[in-house]
Amino acid sequence: MARPQLRPTDAELAILRVLWERGASTVRQVHEALADTRETGYTTTLKLMQIMADKGLVTRNETARTHVYSAIAGEEQTQHQLVRDLVDRAFGGSAAQLVLRALSADGTTDAELREIRKLIDDYREKR
Amino acid sequence: MARPQLRPTDAELAILRVLWERGASTVRQVHEALADTRETGYTTTLKLMQIMADKGLVTRNETARTHVYSAIAGEEQTQHQLVRDLVDRAFGGSAAQLVLRALSADGTTDAELREIRKLIDDYREKR
DNA sequence: TGACATCTACGAATGATTTCGTATAGTCTC
DNA sequence: GAGACTATACGAAATCATTCGTAGATGTCA
Numbered sequence: 247m248a249r250p251q252l253r254p255t256d257a258e259l260a261i262l263r264v265l266w267e268r269g270a271s272t273v274r275q276v277h278e279a280l281a282d283t284r285e286t287g288y289t290t291t292l293k294l295m296q297i298m299a300d301k302g303l304v305t306r307n308e309t310a311r312t313h314v315y316s317a318i319a320g321e322e323q324t325q326h327q328l329v330r331d332l333v334d335r336a337f338g339g340s341a342a343q344l345v346l347r348a349l350s351a352d353g354t355t356d357a358e359l360r361e362i363r364k365l366i367d368d369y370r371e372k373r
Numbered sequence: 374m375a376r377p378q379l380r381p382t383d384a385e386l387a388i389l390r391v392l393w394e395r396g397a398s399t400v401r402q403v404h405e406a407l408a409d410t411r412e413t414g415y416t417t418t419l420k421l422m423q424i425m426a427d428k429g430l431v432t433r434n435e436t437a438r439t440h441v442y443s444a445i446a447g448e449e450q451t452q453h454q455l456v457r458d459l460v461d462r463a464f465g466g467s468a469a470q471l472v473l474r475a476l477s478a479d480g481t482t483d484a485e486l487r488e489i490r491k492l493i494d495d496y497r498e499k500r
Numbered sequence: 501t502g503a504c505a506t507c508t509a510c511g512a513a514t515g516a517t518t519t520c521g522t523a524t525a526g527t528c529t530c
Numbered sequence: 531g532a533g534a535c536t537a538t539a540c541g542a543a544a545t546c547a548t549t550c551g552t553a554g555a556t557g558t559c560a
Contacts, residue, residue, distance in 0.1 A: 255517060259462055273537085290519050292538070297517090311526060311537060325474045328463050333475065335386055336455050341475045342488045347452045348460065348468045348475070349496050358469045359497050365469070366490050369476050370483065382547060400507085417549050419508070424547090438507060438556060 253331055254303060254324065257294055260284065262324065265304065265317040272312050380458055381430060381451065384421055387411065389451065392431065392444040399439050 254262060264279045265271055271279075277291040295315055298304045307314040319327075329344070337343040349359065381389060391406045392398055398406075404418040422442055425431045434441040446454075456471070464470045476486065 256462065257518065263463075263465070286518080287520060288536095289521075289538095293520085293540090294518075296539080313538080322474070325463055325470070326477060328459060329471060329474045332455060332459055335383060336390075336452055338390075340485075341481050342485045342492065343452070344456060344475055345472050345489045346492050346496075347449070347456045348471050349493065350453060354468050356497065358467075359493055361469050362472045363490060363493050365473050366476060366486055366493070370486050384548065413548080414550060415506095416508090416551075420510085420550085421548080423509080440508080 252301065252303075253328065254298075258298055258303060259324075261291070261294060261298065262303065262317050262321075265315060266321040270307070270314050270316040272314055274312070276315070379428060379430075380455065381425075385425055385430060386451075388418070388421060388425065389430065389444050389448075392442060393448040397434070397441050397443040399441055401439070403442070 260280060260283070261276055264276045268275065268279065273288070273292045273295055276295065277288050280286075280291065295304065295306075299306055299315070302318060304315045304317055306316070329341075333339060333341050333344050337347075345362075348354070349362075387407060387410070388403055391403045395402065395406065400415070400419045400422055403422065404415050407413075407418065422431060422433075426433055426442070429445060431442045431444055433443070444451075456468075460466060460468050460471050464474075472489075475481070476489070
């Protein structure tokens with residue numbers, strides 16, 4: 247284990263997403279969940295998850311022969327960190343600009359826009 | 374020059390941001406603009422910009438001995454692409470979720486929240 | 501012209517990321 | 531228990547991103 251809180255790489259993020267969705271999982275389970283999108287061998291997934299354990303992105307329970315992995319940071323926390331990172335790197339620190347670009351993404355439906363607006367109102371009230 | 378539209382790396386994005394702000398610039402100008410944040414040698418910046426020209430991220434005018442570089446993709450287009458990429462990799466395609474995380478970023482001021490809300494209203498009207 | 505500064509080109513080292521093959525050991529079934 | 535299956539560990543290759551040093555060409559100016 248080493249430094250915590252490092253931007254996860256692409257491959258690591260894909261694995262984290264499986265762990266967030268499924269909860270604690272074995273390498274086999276993660277690998278199968280990724281099979282749709284990735285075409286890599288089992289040992290590749292294994293190696294990545296071992297590295298992630300070294301980095302402190304996941305923990306594993308080694309009680310049984312088949313180890314069981316869990317994400318350490320939660321989904322929200324990691325997403326938050328990734329957004330902040332992108333805001334800093336590409337938007338000069340302006341979250342509003344990022345939101346603007348997000349809105350102009352093709353897939354944004356009107357329902358989604360209303361949802362976002364509601365989120366903002368809720369959020370402002372909480373302050 | 375090779376494949377266009379590739380996610381720019383961190384160092385590349387920093388250079389692009391200078392080119393967007395200053396417009397067409399020499400390596401020297403870019404390097405000096407980056408001097409505040411980066412502590413790398415001149416030839417590092419040069420090499421990066423040469424690579425970016427290979428990748429098709431920038432073009433350069435070689436008429437004069439001192440080449441003049443320009444970003445090919447605009448700031449908006451690149452930001453859009455980066456956001457979309459992050460939405461896909463970390464938010465399962467939901468731009469709304471990304472916006473939610475952006476809002477809970479520490480630095481988001483109330484003024485910014487109002488601004489974002491206004492952006493959404495404007496954007497909905499445009500539809 | 502000669503000394504010096506500045507520019508590009510390019511090779512190469514380094515470190516991180518991703519990938520896989522092989523070795524080794526535990527488990528299961530007949 | 532033998533053979534098949536499945537797991538971890540680990541070394542190593544391939545690729546990419548970043549960094550810099552050096553060489554050689556060009557420009558400046560006293």
